[in-house]
Amino acid sequence: MPRLLLSLVLLLCPMIAQAVPVSSAFPGAEMRGQATLRFLGLPLYQARLYTPAGRALDWQEDMALELTYLRRLSETDLVEATLREISRTGGPLPLRDQLLNCYDDVGRGDRYLAVSNGPDEVLFWRNGQRMCALSHPRIKQRFMAIFLGNNTRSPSFTRRLRGE
Template sequence: MLRPVLLCLLILVGHAAKASPVSSALPDAELRGEATLRFLGFPLYKARLFTPSGAPLDWSKDFALELTYLRDLTAYDLVEGTMREFERTGGTLPVRAQLNRCFFDVRKGDRYTAVANGPNQLTFWRNDTRTCTLSHPQITARFMGIFLGDNTRSRRFTSLLRSDG
């Protein structure tokens, strides 16, 4: 009887010990806001913003954005969608090759987490496995601005995510 109980405890401790990308990269980060992006009424992904101590978003401080996909998408879809948003929000960036190394196909329930490392680097995790670090001048503002900036596709989504009201 003791052996099954010990086995269960070991499994639980193992799961608890595995830190999320947010807690390991930004130890003081707390959930600031969350929102679901929909297209023509269909949910695409649920986003969660993590900031230092859950404070309002401050672009000069590192923060994290987690997307949980609510439908299947290919890596091509993710890269092309990102490149289109870069063009729409301020012009193309020469980061396609880096994005191709960062993004993989996603299935419903998969998560991507992007963590800012200053203004010029973002580190990406897919389902808690690090995939890459994207480096380019001002990449944090440009990439995160797709979701959190002043020119997003959905002001309501951005407002909920940033918990602006």
């Protein structure tokens, strides 16, 4: 029995370690919704939205978005996809250098946590490690709208993520 208990604790430790950054980076946040994004049927990542006390999304409040990757993607893929989606949903922004500081290659199980800090800053953690701050006027709305806005590539994904 003790061996089984130890095995369960060891299996759960990575999940517990991953949950800590959300509560420490965004006190009072609770998960609002979650969804898995697929491309041509292949799962790319699972997303979780955290809002104050799990309330409905309010663009005036801070929020956190956690992505758990389900496949390998390069830093270049992440930067280019982010720039492309920001441009598609509201026009281009000069963020390439900042994004290169925020992103690294990801593999299955890697997690990024993005936490807004007011309207003009988004803080990033990768696997619980602080990476960078993305700063630009209205960056919270512009970045988070890729996943949560009214013009996303997958409205059903967005509805589930928003907990609707």
